[in-house]
Amino acid sequence: MFNKLFPNVELQDMITATNETLYMTIISVLGTLFLGIILGLLLFLSRPGGLWENKFLNWVTAAFVNVFRAIPFIILILLLFPFTDFLMGTIRGPKAALPALIIGAAPFYGRLVEIALREVDKGVVEAAKSMGAKNSTIIFKVLLKESMPALVSGLTVTAIALIGYTAVAGVIGAGGLGDFAYFYGFQRSDFDVVFVCTVLIVLIVFIFQFIGDILTRSLDKR
Amino acid sequence: MISIKELTKVFHTKDQDVTAVDHLDLNIQSGEIYGVIGYSGAGKSTFIRLLNRLEDPTSGSVTIDKQEITSMNKNDLRLARQEIGMIFQHFNLLWSRTVKDNIAFPLEIAKMPKEKREARVKELVELVGLKGRENAYPSQLSGGQKQRVGIARALANKPKVLLCDEATSALDPETTDSILDLLVDINEKLGLTIILITHEMHVIRKICHRVAVMENGKVVEQGDVLDVFLHPKRPVTKKFVDQVMGDPDQDHSLDLIHENYKSGKVLRLHFVGESTNQALISELSREFKIDLNILHGKITQTQKGAYGTLFVHVEGDQDEIERAQAYIQDTSVEVEVIPNVQ
Ligand SMILES: Nc1ncnc2c1ncn2[C@@H]1O[C@H](COP(=O)(O)OP(=O)(O)OP(=O)(O)O)[C@@H](O)[C@H]1O
Ligand SMILES: [Mg+2]
Numbered sequence: 001m002f003n004k005l006f007p008n009v010e011l012q013d014m015i016t017a018t019n020e021t022l023y024m025t026i027i028s029v030l031g032t033l034f035l036g037i038i039l040g041l042l043l044f045l046s047r048p049g050g051l052w053e054n055k056f057l058n059w060v061t062a063a064f065v066n067v068f069r070a071i072p073f074i075i076l077i078l079l080l081f082p083f084t085d086f087l088m089g090t091i092r093g094p095k096a097a098l099p100a101l102i103i104g105a106a107p108f109y110g111r112l113v114e115i116a117l118r119e120v121d122k123g124v125v126e127a128a129k130s131m132g133a134k135n136s137t138i139i140f141k142v143l144l145k146e147s148m149p150a151l152v153s154g155l156t157v158t159a160i161a162l163i164g165y166t167a168v169a170g171v172i173g174a175g176g177l178g179d180f181a182y183f184y185g186f187q188r189s190d191f192d193v194v195f196v197c198t199v200l201i202v203l204i205v206f207i208f209q210f211i212g213d214i215l216t217r218s219l220d221k222r
Numbered sequence: 223m224i225s226i227k228e229l230t231k232v233f234h235t236k237d238q239d240v241t242a243v244d245h246l247d248l249n250i251q252s253g254e255i256y257g258v259i260g261y262s263g264a265g266k267s268t269f270i271r272l273l274n275r276l277e278d279p280t281s282g283s284v285t286i287d288k289q290e291i292t293s294m295n296k297n298d299l300r301l302a303r304q305e306i307g308m309i310f311q312h313f314n315l316l317w318s319r320t321v322k323d324n325i326a327f328p329l330e331i332a333k334m335p336k337e338k339r340e341a342r343v344k345e346l347v348e349l350v351g352l353k354g355r356e357n358a359y360p361s362q363l364s365g366g367q368k369q370r371v372g373i374a375r376a377l378a379n380k381p382k383v384l385l386c387d388e389a390t391s392a393l394d395p396e397t398t399d400s401i402l403d404l405l406v407d408i409n410e411k412l413g414l415t416i417i418l419i420t421h422e423m424h425v426i427r428k429i430c431h432r433v434a435v436m437e438n439g440k441v442v443e444q445g446d447v448l449d450v451f452l453h454p455k456r457p458v459t460k461k462f463v464d465q466v467m468g469d470p471d472q473d474h475s476l477d478l479i480h481e482n483y484k485s486g487k488v489l490r491l492h493f494v495g496e497s498t499n500q501a502l503i504s505e506l507s508r509e510f511k512i513d514l515n516i517l518h519g520k521i522t523q524t525q526k527g528a529y530g531t532l533f534v535h536v537e538g539d540q541d542e543i544e545r546a547q548a549y550i551q552d553t554s555v556e557v558e559v560i561p562n563v564q
Contacts, residue, residue: 127315130303130308131303137331219318
C-alpha cells in the first residue's frame with residue numbers, strides 16, 4: 001500500500017533526513033537560547049534606567065541585533081561561509097548549517113527576550129532591590145524567572161522558524177528534510193518524496209508547538 | 223533611631239526640574255509608628271524611597287540606627303537594606319513563587335542555609351496568619367492575603383525598620399483594618415519601628431503614634447497624632463482631620479437641639495485621648511440626680527485613647543447640674559455649655 005502510493009520513498013533515507021533536521025533544530029535552538037538570552041539581557045539591562053545603564057553597550061547590541069535580523073537567511077548562509085569553514089572545518093552537512101542558523105535566529109529571539117523582560121513588573125525588581133539583592137540575583141531569580149512563560153513561548157516561535165531555516169540550509173547541502181525534498185524529490189520529479197518530507201516537517205513543527213504550549217502553560221502561575 | 227537632615231531630591235526631566243522632597247528634616251524614634259500623610263504629588267513615595275535609597279538623594283542625609291545610609295557604598299547599602307523591610311501598595315510579590323518561597327526570597331538573598339530558612343518561613347507564616355496557604359501562588363490569594371505575604375517577606379530578616387508605602391491603599395476598608403491591626407501587633411511584639419505613608423487620615427488615626435503632614439516636598443506640620451488632631455494648624459492638616467472627624471450633620475443637629483430643648487442645659491463634652499473617663503456618662507447619672515440624654519456626637523479611637531465630641535442634654539435641679547459640671551471639669555474631658563438654651 002505504502003509502496004504503491006509512494007514508490008520512490010525509501011524509509012531509511014527518510015529516517016536519516018528526519019534525524020538530520022532534528023539534530024540541526026535542537027542544537028540550533030539550544031545555541032539560539034543561549035545567545036538570545038545574552039543579547040536580550042544586554043539590550044534590556046543597558047537601557048536607560050536599566051541595571052547596567054550604558055548608552056554605548058546598548059547601541060552596539062541593538063546595532064548587532066538589527067543588522068543580523070535584516071539579512072535574509074539565505075544570504076546569511078553564504079556570507080558566513082568563511083566563518084563556518086573556520087569554525088566547523090567543513091561547509092557541508094548538518095554541522096555546517098549551525099553557525100548560520102544560530103546567528104540568524106539569536107537576534108530575533110534576543111528581541112523577544114527583551115520584550116519578555118520588559119513585561120516583568122518593575123515593582124518586583126524594586127522589591128528585590130529593597131531586600132538587598134545583588135544584580136545577579138535580580139537577573140537570575142527575578143527577571144528570568146518571572147518572564148519564563150514568555151521566554152518559553154518566544155523560544156517555541158523561534159524554534160519553528162528555525163525548522164524552516166534548516167530546510168533553506170539545504171542549499172549548502174546541509175542535509176535534513178528540506179535538502180532531501182529538493183535534491184531527491186523536486187530535482188528528480190519524484191513528488192511523492194516532496195510530499196512525505198512536507199508531512200514530516202509539519203509533524204515536527206506540531207510537536208514543537210505542542211511541547212512549547214504545555215511548558216508555557218505549566219510555568220505560568222499568574 | 224532614624225534621623226533625616228536636609229533631605230532633598232530633585233528630578234530632572236526634559237522640560238523642568240521637579241523638587242519632590244525639599245530640605246526635609248525629621249527624627250523618628252525607635253519603636254514608634256510614624257505616619258506621613260499628604261496629598262498626591264506631595265513627595266511621600268519619593269521620601270520613603272530615599273530612606274533605603276531606592277532613589278538616590280540630591281543632597282542631605284539619612285541615618286538609620288547610627289548608620290549613615292546616604293554615604294554608603296553599594297555593597298554596604300545592600301547589607302543595610304537587608305535590615306530595612308519594605309512593603310508596597312501593589313504588594314510586588316513574585317508570581318512565579320509560592321507564598322512560602324516568596325517569604326524565603328529575602329532569606330536566600332541573605333544566604334541563610336536551607337534548613338534554617340524553612341523554620342523561619344514557618345514562623346513568619348504563622349505570625350501573619352497565613353497557615354495552610356503556604357503552597358498557594360500569589361494569584362490564588364486575596365489582596366489582604368497578598369499584603370500579609372508582603373509583610374512576612376519584609377520581616378524575614380528581622381529588620382529594625384519597616385517602610386510602608388500606601389500599604390493599604392489597594393485594599394477595602396475591612397481588609398485595611400485587619401492589615402493595620404497586624405502592623406500594630408508586630409510593632410508591639412517585635413518592637414519594630416514603622417514608617418508609614420498614606421493619604422488616608424483614617425490610617426494615621428488608627429495606628430500611628432506620631433504624624434508628619436507633607437506638602438510640596440516639605441513637612442508642614444508634625445507631632446503626636448492626638449495633638450495634630452486637636453490643634454491642626456495648617457489648612458491641609460485641617461482637611462485631613464476633617465476626613466475622619468468631619469461631622470457634616472453637626473450644625474443642622476445643633477439647630478434642632480436649640481428648637482427642641484427649651485429647659486435644662488446642653489453640654490458639649492470634648493474627649494481628648496481618654497482612656498480613663500470612658501464611663502463618664504454612667505458615672506454622672508449614678509452620682510448626680512440628673513437625667514442625661516445623648517443628642518449627637520462622634521467619638522473615634524486613636525492609639526492614645528478616645529477622641530471626639532458628644533452633645534448631651536441635662537435635665538434636673540440647677541445646683542445639681544452645676545455640681546455635675548464641676549465634676550466633669552475635674553476629669554480630663556473638656557466641657558462647654560451650649561448657649562441659647564433655656
Ligand atoms: N522618577 C521621577 N521622575 C520625575 N519626576 C518624578 C519622579 N518620581 C516622582 N516625580 C515627581 O515628584 C513629585 C512627588 O512624587 P511622589 O510620587 O513622591 O508623590 P506622592 O506623594 O507619593 O504621590 P501619590 O500619593 O500620588 O503616590 C511629583 O510631582 C512627581 O511628578
Ligand atoms: Mg506615592
